[in-house]
Amino acid sequence: MEAAKEKRKSVLSGIQPTGTFTLGNYLGAVKNWAPLQDDYDCAYMIADLHSLTVRQEPAKLRRQILEAYAMLLASGVDPNKSIVFIQSHVKTHTELAWILSCYTQFGELSRMTQFKDKAQKHADNVNAGLFTYPSLMAADILLYQADLVPVGADQKQHLEITRDIANRFNGIYGNTFNIPDGLILKAGAKIMSLADPQKKMSKSDENPNACILLSDTPDTIIKKCKRAVTDSEAEVVYREGKDGINNLMTIYSVCTKKSFEEIEREFSGKGYGDFKMAVGEAVVAELKPIQDEFKRLMDSKDYLEDCYRKGAELATKISRRTMDKVNKKVGLIVG
Ligand code: ATP
Numbered sequence: 241m242e243a244a245k246e247k248r249k250s251v252l253s254g255i256q257p258t259g260t261f262t263l264g265n266y267l268g269a270v271k272n273w274a275p276l277q278d279d280y281d282c283a284y285m286i287a288d289l290h291s292l293t294v295r296q297e298p299a300k301l302r303r304q305i306l307e308a309y310a311m312l313l314a315s316g317v318d319p320n321k322s323i324v325f326i327q328s329h330v331k332t333h334t335e336l337a338w339i340l341s342c343y344t345q346f347g348e349l350s351r352m353t354q355f356k357d358k359a360q361k362h363a364d365n366v367n368a369g370l371f372t373y374p375s376l377m378a379a380d381i382l383l384y385q386a387d388l389v390p391v392g393a394d395q396k397q398h399l400e401i402t403r404d405i406a407n408r409f410n411g412i413y414g415n416t417f418n419i420p421d422g423l424i425l426k427a428g429a430k431i432m433s434l435a436d437p438q439k440k441m442s443k444s445d446e447n448p449n450a451c452i453l454l455s456d457t458p459d460t461i462i463k464k465c466k467r468a469v470t471d472s473e474a475e476v477v478y479r480e481g482k483d484g485i486n487n488l489m490t491i492y493s494v495c496t497k498k499s500f501e502e503i504e505r506e507f508s509g510k511g512y513g514d515f516k517m518a519v520g521e522a523v524v525a526e527l528k529p530i531q532d533e534f535k536r537l538m539d540s541k542d543y544l545e546d547c548y549r550k551g552a553e554l555a556t557k558i559s560r561r562t563m564d565k566v567n568k569k570v571g572l573i574v575g
């Protein structure tokens with residue numbers, strides 16, 4: 241008799257279409273999504289509803305959603321292997337988010353550092369969506385009974401609250417949700433701003449020199465690397481207090497797969513100028529195939545539309561199962 245096939249574990253992750261992806265988004269998150277497709281059942285989404293928590297220009301947002309979708313495919317996310325969809329197309333996300341928000345405490349939401357940061361940054365628009373953002377993110381993850389959630393280090397707290405909400409719900413109603421684990425890689429989990437290496441590189445940073453965008457030309461990438469803030473020493477070594485150099489070493493290491501020791505040896509006796517040039521060239525080489533594929537995909541809008549429609553259909557089908565279960569458990573009449 242054939243041995244029962246082991247069920248593959250599942251993965252879900254998402255990214256907001258709040259701007260062009262930065263090198264941080266790519267190295268910390270998206271780059272790691274494609275390799276997971278071989279071993280897991282993956283679902284990847286553009287978190288367009290999450291991006292509404294900050295004021296967006298409608299025409300620009302529409303363009304960014306499509307660009308973000310194309311960028312996922314250009315980065316190796318394959319719609320024939322994974323479910324690749326746009327969050328707002330799958331209605332179960334807001335449906336579950338509402339229910340989960342009734343199992344999420346005001347106190348725990350108040351402790352979210354992303355909420356505190358964004359509330360400070362957008363003091364004129366501290367809206368309810370910004371506050372309940374984690375309930376929607378928990379819904380995204382729990383709907384697919386995800387085992388693993390690959391994200392950058394800044395999302396750790398949101399994963400913890402997702403687990404807390406799931407455990408709370410399971411505790412009241414019996415086993416309903418799988419409890420997910422974060423998958424936060426050591427290398428590249430937090431790429432820092434080139435202008436202020438104590439701050440994370442963020443797509444919504446106003447300083448254009450702070451981040452490398454996936455759409456930057458080779459010249460711009462090299463210029464930004466050359467301008468990166470470092471220190472007044474001249475030694476390429478990974479050491480506490482050398483935030484700028486540590487960040488560039490991390491970027492160089494992830495792009496070239498060289499260890500910190502190898503990099504230190506390679507640049508021993510050389511100045512920061514040579515090192516920054518090498519970092520720039522490594523980033524250009526890393527991004528070139530993605531940029532070429534992105535351009536090709538943006539010229540194939542019908543193909544993209546076909547992919548996101550199919551993605552939404554599949555995601556709806558799978559997530560509906562969890563949604564029906566939840567509605568039943570809390571005592572709604574499932575129509
Ligand atoms: P925003 O500036 O709008 O807050 P963001 O650049 O922080 O956006 P998100 O859409 O919130 O990006 O995050 C997408 C993914 O990229 C997440 O998994 C997040 O952890 C990861 N990520 C974001 N910034 C970095 C960074 N600097 N280094 C590593 N990973 C990052």
Ligand code: LTN
Nearest residue numbers: 252253254255256287290377380
């Ligand atoms: N909040 C995430 C984006 C996001 C996400 C998700 C990530 C929305 N839903 C579900 C993982 C799983 C961020 O990166 N800022």
